Amino acid sequence: MNVVSQAQIEQWDKSDPLGAKRLEFSLPKDVIYLDGNSLGAMPSVATEHAKHVLEQQWANDLIISWNKHKWIDLPLAVGEKIARLIGAASGQVICCDSTSINLFKVLSSAMALQKTRSVVLSLSGNFPTDLYMVEGLASVLGQDACKVKWVDEDILESALTTDVAVLMLTQVDFRSGRLLNMERLTNLAHQKGILVVWDLAHSAGALPIALDECQVDFAVGCGYKYLNGGPGAPAFLYVAKRHQKNVSQPLKGWMGHKRPFAFAGHYQPAEDINQYLCGTPNVISMSILEAALDVFADVNMHQLREKSVALSELFIALVQKEPQLNELSLASPIPAELRGSQLAFRHKHAHGICQALIKHGVIADFRAPDTLRFGFTPLYTRYQDIAKCVNILTNIISQKIYQHPEFNVQQKVT
Amino acid sequence: MNVVSQAQIEQWDKSDPLGAKRLEFSLPKDVIYLDGNSLGAMPSVATEHAKHVLEQQWANDLIISWNKHKWIDLPLAVGEKIARLIGAASGQVICCDSTSINLFKVLSSAMALQKTRSVVLSLSGNFPTDLYMVEGLASVLGQDACKVKWVDEDILESALTTDVAVLMLTQVDFRSGRLLNMERLTNLAHQKGILVVWDLAHSAGALPIALDECQVDFAVGCGYKYLNGGPGAPAFLYVAKRHQKNVSQPLKGWMGHKRPFAFAGHYQPAEDINQYLCGTPNVISMSILEAALDVFADVNMHQLREKSVALSELFIALVQKEPQLNELSLASPIPAELRGSQLAFRHKHAHGICQALIKHGVIADFRAPDTLRFGFTPLYTRYQDIAKCVNILTNIISQKIYQHPEFNVQQKVT
Structure with a gap:
């Protein structure tokens, strides 16, 4: 130019x-x-929608709103709207908690699938919370079961070795804006039997993403950056359909139960993406994010x-x-x-x-x-x-x- | 009558x-x-405050609001307002995440303090998410390090034995409304070297609570019941000052870091209650909860x-x-x-x-x-x-x- x-x-x-x-x-x-x-x-639309959620749903319809206004379906409904933006077919994305918490869930799932491997590989320049959450997981799984390995980008591909359980990358670097090649890296990792977790915090809503096409295993992302969901908006996570029957995650809150309102004495996970829910969804913030996502409907x-x-x-x-x-x-x-x-x-x-x-x-x-x-x-x-x-x-x-x-x-x- | x-x-x-x-x-x-x-x-006040947070803080002041409107201080500011209602001195309560997630954090802390004990004792009638979260913690710590034991209320006191690491109770039973004697049970537990976690979901805002006076170790609670914070409002947790120097928790997100904006490569927990933060606080919902708590100011x-x-x-x-x-x-x-x-x-x-x-x-x-x-x-x-x-x-x-x-x-x- x-x-x-x-x-x-x-x-x-x-x-x-x-x-x-x-x-x-x-x-x-x-x-x-x-x-x-x-x-x-x-x-x-956020102010108008917030007013509706507060005055009509919360103040007027009160507890009835869980059914009447489908609050109970929000995590999945919002997940489906995000799915369209990140190349995910239906039933694989759910909106909940924060990016950090969601990373903990999908990392736990990935580590549990990799029974004989213990290394989590990432880039040393990754967003700190991503690296910290792996340290946190290692603190409960034990250092033998979860070893962190952070490398610089220039040696990333050569570090994809068969002792690596999980490759955890952020698609767009928070400092430099560096965009990684999701397809290539996922493919290289899979060739070595490594599962891949992508953090889409700086890419979801900013560029086309093709999770299904790239055969990504797990992903997480943020609701308040390019998705415009408002400060501290709930985050999301993606679990590929092919893994959903075999996974588990440790934040076993009642909303992830197969039948939350049976109030059963023992945890039985939902058999689908709902098992990644934990506590009661944050209705107000999630509704605002949902309205914000509608801006993308014709984009x-x-x-x-x-x-x-x-x-x-x-x-x-x-x-x-x-x-x-x-x-x-x-x-x-x-x-x-x-x-x-x-x-x-x-x-x-x-x-x-x-x-x-x-x-x-x-x-x-x-x-x-x-x-x-x-x-x-x-x-x-x-x-x-x-x-x-x-x-x-x-x-x-x-x-x-x-x-x-x-x-x-x-x-x-x- | x-x-x-x-x-x-x-x-x-x-x-x-x-x-x-x-x-x-x-x-x-x-x-x-x-x-x-x-x-x-x-x-x-919730609608008026929500409008202010959306139109003035988010839409108009944008990212500047983290400082200008003290978004960054919200978890602690809201925590302090809750502290007054639950008998906690300053610096021990923080608002964040959901009750389930917060239980995971404080249970992890308590278990880590109890190096030689492995049993978590609770009532079989406890709210399911409480029991499920212990199962979840056991799934990562291993069944040897975290054994669940649920008993009926009539044998609770006799089950307080020296192999119990943590007694986890909900102060008011979600079904029957049964109010447990916090002072007596905490005291009996302490006599056996057991740490106590109280869930205040059905009591915070409904009756006077005296966490400090009862020498409670940890507590969690809900923002959307008697605190009127709105559907899915953020929850809170309490960690007694005497434990804060010795605890850790595994959800090591960047907001719990000693210096989150230093973007350091390794996690160093804050030395105070802030270490229980994980991801970015949910500003909109937390602000609404804060406004709702002001209703209690003269109560x-x-x-x-x-x-x-x-x-x-x-x-x-x-x-x-x-x-x-x-x-x-x-x-x-x-x-x-x-x-x-x-x-x-x-x-x-x-x-x-x-x-x-x-x-x-x-x-x-x-x-x-x-x-x-x-x-x-x-x-x-x-x-x-x-x-x-x-x-x-x-x-x-x-x-x-x-x-x-x-x-x-x-x-x-x-």
């Missing part, structure tokens, strides 16, 4: 087939929001990916053509096919720059020690947002605005 | 010191709601208990004086000091009666095979509600209305 004119950018927004989707979100005026990879913006995920790539490429091109931005070094892969829907740049004053960006109406985010992240949500990010963001960034860096005492504070890591 | 006149009942409502609290709830007209032990009614829990006892005693007296209700047998203890804030009656047509009650504007609930439960929430249940409910019940039973085909359907246990 060479020089891009303002007119060209306006034209892209005008002819954007997803352009109208932005109208379905409640975005603050005069803010360019490039942090949907951390917390998705609010679909306008073609390949079209969404095209726009995501175009937004990212525009960002890189505009940064590259601006000599005053050469202090920024791209920390994301250069080929678009190796990236998710976010870009990372390094700068030693990244923290101050991020604070200054916020002050100037651009919400991006900072990851210690020196990384700026910009997330692109094709449902509401416009080409003009990218152009404006790069202009503001240029101003902040060229004028060293980040050195202003207001922004140049010691970064807090709590 | 002998014959009670209508005038007397009206007078009780008029002079009820908690009478005005009912105005803080959005209750449907012409419905007598006696199922707050299953799902608390909605405090009116004296002893006064609330007095009213709860008076409501229950009135119910029993009215049932007893009505000869046509002698088909009902009380399944709750007779002395008020042995009951929580609910009553259970047995009747072979309990299912049909419950359906007919709902049709006639009284929401109670049914537990298979033959139990009717009536829950009393002193914050919004009136004495006149009790009188009306017993009148309607009398009509349904004396006229055998429950035999109408509409109500006499085969009960479904899904």
Whole structure:
């Protein structure tokens, strides 16, 4: 991409087939929001739906709502709506708990299937909670039954050896936006008898995913990033149909029982994906997520990916053509096919720059020690947002605005 | 209590010191709601607060809200508000996840403290999820390290032997409303070196609880029953200060890390109650629970208990004086000091009666095979509600209305 004119950018927004989707979100005026990879913006339907769930369902219909408004079916109903976005046929996805808790469940299942192997392999740069949850599982299974092995990406494929029980990967790296090849890695792992768990936190809703086609074994993901389910929205998990008859998981709460309302004295797991439920579903948050997912109902995920790539490429091109931005070094892969829907740049004053960006109406985010992240949500990010963001960034860096005492504070890591 | 006149009942409502609290709830007209032990009614502030959290915090302030609106502090802030209701000093209660998940965490902690013992003792009539979660923990720790032992209440005290690691009890029985003596049982258990886990699902918000005073080790509880936090509201857990330096728990998510935003490669638990957090807190639901808890701010829990006892005693007296209700047998203890804030009656047509009650504007609930439960929430249940409910019940039973085909359907246990 060479020089891009303002007119060209306006034209892209005008002819954007997803352009109208932005109208379905409640975005603050005069803010360019490039942090949907951390917390998705609010679909306008969320407030209306929340009001309905509170006033009509909870306040008015009270306990009757479990049947009347199908609260009891929410985890599966929401799961089915997510399934469509991640390439999963019916009956394999359920909405519940948090990504961390769901990882614990599917990791436990995978380890139990692998009777003679004990190593969980992952990348050292994986999102910390993923690595921590394996440490947690090892603390109950015992270090002999569950050994953690974290490697760098360059030696990942050679680390796929026959002592590995489970390969646990996040499809899009939370820092760099690096997109792993799900099909290839799943296939290589399977060739060595390794089961695969994919974390889709930074990819579900951001790009087309084909879990069934890639023959993935287990997956988990997040409801509040690209799925726009609201802060701390319930998460989801996927268990391939072929495993469902043979699996178990240790968080044996009553909602995962074959007949929860029989109040039986001993646990008998549901024979389907419902066995991954544990406690009572969080109805209010899950209902809001369900409404948010309806925004995707008429979205073609390949079209969404095209726009995501175009937004990212525009960002890189505009940064590259601006000599005053050469202090920024791209920390994301250069080929678009190796990236998710976010870009990372390094700068030693990244923290101050991020604070200054916020002050100037651009919400991006900072990851210690020196990384700026910009997330692109094709449902509401416009080409003009990218152009404006790069202009503001240029101003902040060229004028060293980040050195202003207001922004140049010691970064807090709590 | 002998014959009670209508005038007397009206007078009780008029002079009820908690009478005005009912105005803080959005209750449907012409419905007598006696199922707050299953799902608390909605405090009116919930809709207003939800709107604020969605429109101002999520939609407008977006990711900035984690600091600006102190989302990150919610689990502890809500925990502190619950602490006041359960007799816990500051820093011992945190709001997170579901009751089932929280049980898994505190049971794991307790078992890890008890290095040479392996038995978890509970009552066979305990709420199923409690028993199931122990089975789940045993499935990862191994049957040698975690043996379940469920006994009937009449032999509970004699089962407190020195091989028992953990005594896990629910303070108020979900079926009968039986209230256990927390102080006595905790004390007896401690005399044998047993750690105690109390489930407060049916007692928190319903009666005064004194966790610190009783020297309880661990507790969990539910946000959506007497705390009125909304369907599937986040739960809570308590860990006595004296244990906090020595405990660990296996659901090692990033929010329980000492410095979550350092994104360190290995898990280091927070040194306080925060180590019981796992994934990202569910902000929307937790905020609604927080608003709901403010309804308790000026409530004296002893006064609330007095009213709860008076409501229950009135119910029993009215049932007893009505000869046509002698088909009902009380399944709750007779002395008020042995009951929580609910009553259970047995009747072979309990299912049909419950359906007919709902049709006639009284929401109670049914537990298979033959139990009717009536829950009393002193914050919004009136004495006149009790009188009306017993009148309607009398009509349904004396006229055998429950035999109408509409109500006499085969009960479904899904």
